[in-house]
Amino acid sequence: MTLYADRTLPVGERLKPPAGTSTGDTLYMRELPAQVDVAVIGAGVIGLSIAWRLAGRGLAVAVFDRGEAGAGTSLAATGMLAAAAEHEPGSEKFLALALESQRQWPEFCAQLEGESRLSIDHRNDGTLLVALGHDEVERLRFRHEQQRRAGLETRWLTGVEVRDAEPGLRASVAAGILCPDDHQVDPRRLVAALRVALLSRGGLLFQGTPVTSLEMSGGRVCGLLTSAGRCRAKTIVAASGAWSTDGLLPPALDIPMRPLKGQALALKTGRQTGSPRHVIWTEQIHLAPKSDGRLIVGSTMEDAGFNPAITAGGVLALLEGVHRALPSSEEMEIEAVWSGFRPTTDDDAPIIGKSGISGLLLATGHHRNGILLAPITATAIEQLITTGEMTGAAASFGLERFQRNAASTARAAGA
Numbered sequence: 001m002t003l004y005a006d007r008t009l010p011v012g013e014r015l016k017p018p019a020g021t022s023t024g025d026t027l028y029m030r031e032l033p034a035q036v037d038v039a040v041i042g043a044g045v046i047g048l049s050i051a052w053r054l055a056g057r058g059l060a061v062a063v064f065d066r067g068e069a070g071a072g073t074s075l076a077a078t079g080m081l082a083a084a085a086e087h088e089p090g091s092e093k094f095l096a097l098a099l100e101s102q103r104q105w106p107e108f109c110a111q112l113e114g115e116s117r118l119s120i121d122h123r124n125d126g127t128l129l130v131a132l133g134h135d136e137v138e139r140l141r142f143r144h145e146q147q148r149r150a151g152l153e154t155r156w157l158t159g160v161e162v163r164d165a166e167p168g169l170r171a172s173v174a175a176g177i178l179c180p181d182d183h184q185v186d187p188r189r190l191v192a193a194l195r196v197a198l199l200s201r202g203g204l205l206f207q208g209t210p211v212t213s214l215e216m217s218g219g220r221v222c223g224l225l226t227s228a229g230r231c232r233a234k235t236i237v238a239a240s241g242a243w244s245t246d247g248l249l250p251p252a253l254d255i256p257m258r259p260l261k262g263q264a265l266a267l268k269t270g271r272q273t274g275s276p277r278h279v280i281w282t283e284q285i286h287l288a289p290k291s292d293g294r295l296i297v298g299s300t301m302e303d304a305g306f307n308p309a310i311t312a313g314g315v316l317a318l319l320e321g322v323h324r325a326l327p328s329s330e331e332m333e334i335e336a337v338w339s340g341f342r343p344t345t346d347d348d349a350p351i352i353g354k355s356g357i358s359g360l361l362l363a364t365g366h367h368r369n370g371i372l373l374a375p376i377t378a379t380a381i382e383q384l385i386t387t388g389e390m391t392g393a394a395a396s397f398g399l400e401r402f403q404r405n406a407a408s409t410a411r412a413a414g415a
């Protein structure tokens with residue numbers, strides 16, 4: 001068993017890209033441009049998606065990452081596009097954002113695969129939420145009721161119907177919900193494809209190039225300083241994920257965010273063990289089968305700061321969860337174990353839009369849904385940069401929602 005717990009290793013060693021997606025040294029640009037239209041801080045799924053989209057509008061774009069593309073959090077993701085399965089009561093605005101992004105995914109995928117000539121393993125078998133015993137059925141029914149009230153077209157399944165759909169599940173499975181529009185991609189392939197597609201549109205990608213400070217002039221951000229030199233930019237997009245509060249951005253922004261650690265593992269399936277077809281959620285874990293035979297088992301939710309340690313408790317919870325759902329997992333080899341840090345805001349929703357400082361935009365805080373929300377985030381930032389305005393579902397997710405809350409709390413306290 002190989003434990004990939006050391007986050008200081010280059011990503012290629014930690015989570016190898018699948019055969020055929022390695023894109024070689026051509027991606028490593030050496031010369032910094034003196035000036036670009038847009039500089040993006042962070043080459044995760046969010047920064048790369050935005051940059052790719054902007055490069056398609058003919059803008060000069062450069063992306064800077066202190067490590068390798070995706071190695072922040074994006075490569076740690078499972079890749080679920082789970083707008084319905086994720087729905088919680090009271091989060092109707094977020095649901096609208098998630099559904100809009102889910103609707104954009106097929107075109108995003110087709111364009112990306114077409115331009116990069118790489119598959120991102122977009123699988124549209126849907127997601128099954130299952131009750132593994134009778135005590136879980138009522139909670140699942142409640143969830144289905146919430147989904148129905150929110151207008152989601154999900155389907156209640158009996159235990160027999162769930163077993164028909166997924167014969168490998170334990171016989172005790174008592175009920176399920178099919179979310180037919182909750183699909184998935186492979187984040188490793190997604191990052192690889194975004195890198196290639198960005199470069200093919202003339203965008204620049206500087207890996208191993210930390211941004212060390214922002215440059216201001218006349219009250220606006222006008223460029224950035226990196227380990228490789230200075231780059232002026234008309235607009236800077238901060239897409240630095242869980243690291244958006246580590247001192248680079250002006251403290252006055254007061255971004256309410258913390259890293260929320262997740263441990264996950266990959267099992268190897270084969271002819272003998274079989275593999276599920278759907279993404280499967282139990283109360284404990286989710287399972288995501290990939291076309292290369294890996295079965296991703298995720299993921300813990302831990303408030304542990306930036307401690308990347310793989311813990312016995314974390315791995316135990318994942319293994320126990322998969323064993324409870326899928327008896328054949330006993331025979332599956334553990335291929336890799338890893339951890340990542342979800343960029344999590346105080347309301348678990350992303351921050352997309354103006355920062356309040358001229359020239360600086362924010363695209364961060366995507367918590368458990370950065371893969372799902374990549375298309376709509378790219379669309380919103382593209383709209384903001386090209387028209388000066390942001391409309392649609394993303395318009396409710398600016399930083400100002402927290403500042404308004406803080407102001408009203410202060411007013412209430414003073415009253």
Ligand SMILES: Cc1cc2nc3c(=O)[nH]c(=O)nc-3n(C[C@H](O)[C@H](O)[C@H](O)COP(=O)(O)OP(=O)(O)OC[C@H]3O[C@@H](n4cnc5c(N)ncnc54)[C@H](O)[C@@H]3O)c2cc1C
Nearest residue numbers: 042044046066072073074079080211241262369370371372
């Ligand atoms: C275990 C786990 C499972 C998940 N599963 C899913 C899922 O199934 N579906 C889903 O939608 N989401 C999922 N997520 C969430 C998803 O991974 C994140 O929301 C998403 O990756 C955030 O992308 P990002 O581009 O904002 O951040 P990142 O991928 O972290 O990218 C930010 C980048 O900024 C760089 N950076 C930071 N500071 C600087 C600096 N000063 N200079 C230069 N570069 C800098 C970092 O190096 C990093 O590469 C999961 C997360 C975890 C941990």
